[in-house]
């Protein structure tokens with residue numbers, strides 16, 4: 001596929017130029033010209049009043065391999081300090097759905113940790129676990145992770161391989177995709193099977209969350225994707241579930257980098273935002289650091305944590321570790337209370353999958369209301385103190 | 398020490414808006430900028446050069462106008478600038494971009510390659526690690542501090558979920574940097590003068606001596622199927638009345654959700 005300007009039809013009106021998010025359209029001899037920055041996003045196709053911009057089929061890359069030999073869904077189960085991370089369990093949730101739709105099995109790949117963790121992956125939905133217990137995986141270095149995962153993929157040929165979009169997943173997964181010459185889609189927020197082709201539809205935000213894109217990897221296998229923590233729901237835990245654990249030997253794994261030390265940072269950077277069932281979040285509308293003290297009180301009464309918009313963090317009212325959104329944390333609590341937050345897309349992508357959202361904002365046109373289950377059009381400085389008072393009464397304090 | 402910094406020209410996504418009627422991006426007057434993370438990559442490269450001597454080369458792949466980005470890098474103090482541009486590179490996804498950049502870096506020569514953590518248009522954070530794979534060198538991603546560097550080894554702090562790792566790697570190596578690593582310098586007056594006159598080297602497909610099936614659209618395993626505006630929830634209830642009545646209803650919601 002290619003996008004081309006039909007010179008005969010182009011009137012040189014320049015309407016298309018602004019439609020291109022990649023600056024890929026320029027004027028040449030008074031005609032539009034699509035340059036090498038084109039990402040084939042098709043944004044310009046409808047922009048041209050003359051219909052001069054056309055999609056040209058053909059030039060598809062050749063499929064040289066039989067893709068049907070690739071079967072099954074794999075989840076890379078990241079472990080830290082011997083414990084499987086929650087994102088792996090969330091991936092098993094979505095992985096289960098995908099494998100059922102494809103009529104195939106769901107497997108987990110576990111490097112490091114012990115067999116009780118491998119068993120836990122089965123209880124969370126895996127039919128099979130490929131487990132390598134070697135010490136080399138105790139600390140994270142890219143080389144052995146890349147080498148062993150590539151080897152296993154080549155040996156067992158899964159159709160889909162998923163990993164968490166964590167510092168670990170986002171570091172070594174691209175190397176695996178590069179080596180296998182296959183596609184990788186980062187930070188997916190939704191994964192589905194195309195009922196017609198059986199391809200994986202990988203949906204992700206782009207341009208700072210301003211737009212969503214569906215990405216395909218039609219001609220190579222496996223189809224690889226990463227998903228941020230807290231975006232997918234965990235699968236179902238079943239203590240009695242059984243499955244197969246296949247032990248993998250780590251042979252001749254090289255490792256060029258070396259982790260000398262692992263340092264945990266104090267609570268400043270590790271607030272319990274992502275574990276909280278209830279999050280009370282504040283934005284610029286909260287007015288200042290005092291506003292956050294008020295939100296802390298509310299959060300405490302509800303047994304929740306405090307979140308913030310980037311505007312509030314930039315103002316210095318609360319540390320960055322509390323930031324929710326595209327450049328902050330993705331959260332998925334049972335209840336998210338947004339106080340004085342306008343609801344910019346960059347904020348929404350980090351919290352819109354919360355079960356229930358209450359938004360308090362004095363501007364009734366604030367975009368936050370478009371994702372809210374309960375919309376309170378009012379002043380936070382009025383509503384929140386009153387709510388705190390009432391809650392104290394209810395709780396008999 | 399030969400340092401190469403990969404920089405990308407991106408639209409300033411803070412300025413991008415969606416036209417709700419047409420579902421397309423409104424780009425009116427949206428400026429093109431150097432990807433913000435890449436400014437930190439440039440600064441990291443320049444600081445190492447100041448420490449160990451050597452040269453810093455800025456490399457970008459993009460359309461001819463991406464040259465502006467390179468002139469900015471020259472104004473900041475890089476020695477050399479290379480523009481990778483060719484119609485054959487159109488439609489590159491991260492695989493093809495990383496492959497093409499890797500071929501170019503091989504031509505240029507390198508000890509350390511710096512990339513930004515991610516580019517703000519796609520936010521994939523894949524090009525750096527994929528490039529390192531094509532070059533068969535180690536990489537360290539999400540670096541927030543460089544503790545030590547010699548001609549043989551580098552020791553850095555790598556951001557992790559709950560803190561950081563101290564990681565050592567032999568050189569050559571590729572490093573991707575986060576904003577915490579440094580404060581990028583502003584272009585100097587002398588730099589700006591030099592940037593105006595400096596010659597930007599251009600490399601096209603032919604110079605890379607590679608197969609056309611590995612670059613551009615043909616070399617890209619992924620395809621963008623469609624783009625659309627983010628979906629919003631519809632079932633919303635507006636709580637009405639005096640502040641007292643609203644708080645009463647909120648308590649009701651909290652009770653119903655068993656939050657009390």
Ligand SMILES: Cc1cc2nc3c(=O)[nH]c(=O)nc-3n(C[C@H](O)[C@H](O)[C@H](O)COP(=O)(O)OP(=O)(O)OC[C@H]3O[C@@H](n4cnc5c(N)ncnc54)[C@H](O)[C@@H]3O)c2cc1C
Nearest residue numbers: 283284285309310311325326327328340342362379380411
């Ligand atoms: C690349 C990029 C990444 C970004 N990443 C993030 C991110 O991760 N997280 C994030 O949050 N943002 C992010 N942003 C910023 C985002 O675009 C917005 O600027 C930001 O979320 C706005 O924060 P806000 O809603 O608190 O402030 P504003 O937009 O200023 O909104 C304040 C709101 O408070 C309301 N208000 C004012 N006073 C009161 C009152 N007394 N009572 C009730 N309501 C009141 C106003 O009506 C308004 O709606 C990012 C931007 C970019 C470009």
Ligand SMILES: Nc1ncnc2c1ncn2[C@@H]1O[C@H](COP(=O)(O)O)[C@@H](O)[C@H]1O
Nearest residue numbers: 403404458512513515516521522523524
């Ligand atoms: N077209 C490009 N030209 C030069 N460097 C690039 C290009 N695309 C990506 N990079 C580098 O790779 C990093 C990560 O980009 P991405 O994987 O697109 O998020 C960027 O910060 C740049 O350092």
